[in-house]
Amino acid sequence: xxxxxxxxxxxxxxxxxxxxxxxxKNTINDSFNLAVEQILKCQSKVIxxxxxxxxxxANKIASTLSSVGTPSFYLSASDSSHxxxxxxxxxxxxxxxxxxxxxxxxKNIIQFANRxxxxxxxxxxxxNSILYKSSDIKLLIPKAIEAGNIIPTAxxxxxxxxxxxxxxxxxxxxxxxKKDFKKIHPAGSLGVQLKTVEDIMLKxxxxxxxNENLKIKDALKVLSSKKLGFLLVRDKKKLTKGLLxxxxxxxxxxxxxxxxxxxxxxxxxxxxxxxxxxELAVKxxxxxxxxxxxxxxxxxxxxxxxxxxxxxxxxxxxxxxx
Numbered sequence: 533x534x535x536x537x538x539x540x541x542x543x544x545x546x547x548x549x550x551x552x553x554x555x556x557k558n559t560i561n562d563s564f565n566l567a568v569e570q571i572l573k574c575q576s577k578v579i580x581x582x583x584x585x586x587x588x589x590a591n592k593i594a595s596t597l598s599s600v601g602t603p604s605f606y607l608s609a610s611d612s613s614h615x616x617x618x619x620x621x622x623x624x625x626x627x628x629x630x631x632x633x634x635x636x637x638x639k640n641i642i643q644f645a646n647r648x649x650x651x652x653x654x655x656x657x658x659x660n661s662i663l664y665k666s667s668d669i670k671l672l673i674p675k676a677i678e679a680g681n682i683i684p685t686a687x688x689x690x691x692x693x694x695x696x697x698x699x700x701x702x703x704x705x706x707x708x709x710k711k712d713f714k715k716i717h718p719a720g721s722l723g724v725q726l727k728t729v730e731d732i733m734l735k736x737x738x739x740x741x742x743n744e745n746l747k748i749k750d751a752l753k754v755l756s757s758k759k760l761g762f763l764l765v766r767d768k769k770k771l772t773k774g775l776l777x778x779x780x781x782x783x784x785x786x787x788x789x790x791x792x793x794x795x796x797x798x799x800x801x802x803x804x805x806x807x808x809x810x811e812l813a814v815k816x817x818x819x820x821x822x823x824x825x826x827x828x829x830x831x832x833x834x835x836x837x838x839x840x841x842x843x844x845x846x847x848x849x850x851x852x853x854x
Contacts, residue, residue, distance in 0.1 A: 545679040552676035552686035553693055559674050560697075567653050567669045568701045571602060576623035578604040581612065583637045585684040586629040586691060593627075593695030600703035609637035617644050627653045629695075631673075631687045633661025642666045655691055724852050729816050730809040732851050733830045733841035740764055740842070744773050744797040751776065751796050760844055762827055765800045771837040772829055774800030808833045809840065813853045816843055 571578055578597055582590035590606055597604040607616060617640070620626060626645050628638055633656035645652045646666055654667030657675050664670055671694060676686035740758040742751055744765050755763055755778060765774040776796050784799045806829035807816050816828055830841035 545685065548677055548679050549686045549689045552674070552690050555674035555676065556690045556693060559672065563669055563671055564697070564701075567671060568698060568705070570625060570651060570653070570669065571597075571698065571702050572705055574602075574623070574625045576603075576621055576625075578602055578625045578627060579607050579620055580604060580627045580629065580695075581607045581609050581638070581641060582629035582691075583609045583635045585688050586631060586635075589688050589691045589695065590627070590629045592692065593629075593699065596696060596699040597702070600699050601706050601708045602699070602702050607641075609635070609641065612637075612641050612644075617641065620644070620648075620650060622648055622650055625651045625653065627655065628663055628667070629655040629691055630661075630663050631657050631684065631691075633658045633663035638663060655694060657687065725812070725814055727813045727851060727853065728809065729807055729811050729813055729828075729830055729843055730841070732813055732847045732853075733809065733843045734760075734847065735841040738842075739839065741766055741839075742776075742796060743768070744795070744800070746796050748781070748794050748796065748799075752781075755781075760827070760842075763796070764804075764829065764839060764842060765796050766839075772804065772806075772831075772839045773797065774802045775804035775827070775829070776800040777827075804829050806831050806836060806839070807843070813843075813848055813851065817845075817848050817853055820845055820848075 578594070580590040580594040580597075581587070587606075587609060594604040594606040607619065626641070628641065630638055633654065639662060642652065642662060644650070651669070652667050653669045653671060654663045655671045655673060656663045656667070657673045658664060659672065664672070673687065673690045673694065676690060678687060679685040738758075740754060740760055740763045742754055742763045742765055744767050746754075751763060755761075755776075761779075762775055762777040764772060765776055767773050774797065776799065780799055780801060805819070805823055805825060807819060809830050809832055820826060820828065826845040828843045829839045830843055831838060832840055
């Protein structure tokens with residue numbers, strides 16, 4: 533078989549799924565609004581369940597909902613008939629996904645939900661099915677031509693797209709933002725990229741503060757003990773006035789013999805570059821690269837002259853931020 537034929541098959545499958553998604557887009561109606569409203573009102577958990585390929589989709593949708601602020605989990609259809617129905621409470625919302633709506637494994641769950649007045653949202657493509665008729669909110673997926681005519685492909689694509697739409701709609705209504713996302717995604721590349729300056733900055737006693745009138749001979753002791761390669765210079769009101777690096781000292785020493793008796797404010801770099809504590813750490817790294825510096829003063833936007841932390845390039849690299 534020629535390679536070109538494989539490419540044609542790929543395009544055929546993708547085209548079938550695109551057609552199915554276009555049909556889905558044109559059938560979204562007020563039932564979708566109602567489903568989102570009920571999910572937002574839910575005082576407990578959103579439970580998703582399906583069989584076979586639809587079960588895999590249900591599992592993914594549950595994961596997506598949880599990741600954007602809606603507590604959700606996947607329930608195995610087969611296990612539910614052997615005791616796991618006990619994990620469903622009257623305050624939960626149950627979302628059942630089935631292309632045909634007639635899958636035997638779902639019938640016990642449907643009966644349990646109806647008997648206990650548990651809100652049931654059905655994602656289904658058959659209007660005359662048990663799932664469609666039994667659902668409190670009916671999300672009808674248009675019938676789709678499957679790739680190969682047998683394997684669930686176009687139908688599962690539409691199920692997944694509808695689930696993603698539910699997740700994003702609830703996320704936006706909750707005003708779920710990057711900070712919220714970071715709280716429940718502390719690990720992985722996304723969690724790393726969402727770290728803020730405040731998350732990784734040095735603070736309190738770790739900040740190498742010195743007074744602007746301190747003599748160099750005494751400043752060297754602080755510089756050596758803090759081991760950061762710089763000192764943060766403040767006035768008597770504790771407002772940041774400058775930054776003194778070991779590089780500044782070396783350069784000044786090459787031109788002057790009497791280094792030790794001079795006060796820091798004579799050779800410090802005035803008005804050091806700072807960044808707000810709520811900025812992303814990746815932005816701090818970009819700023820360091822642009823300015824060709826290795827450290828930043830950190831402030832709260834209310835007062836840029838009052839340093840609450842310092843950020844060194846090593847802090848960023850140790851956090852795997854790039």
